[in-house]
Amino acid sequence: MIRSMFRGPLRQSGNSNLPSLNIGKAVVAGLMVPVPAMVKIGEFTGKLSGGDPDVESIWRGMRGKG
8 A cells, every 4th residue: 555655756756856865864664654754763883793593493492382
């Protein structure tokens, strides 16, 4: 439903004339919000890292539960 709301205005703008957002600002849309919203995101002060979870250990830990 939300996608269909934006299709008309996006087509009319030609997608190349859309304004950009400043750093730290985002448009949130989808199932998590009832209506699209513009939000300001604060600076992340945590540790940046990434990796894959140890799925085998997680799976073994779930055995017997439930």
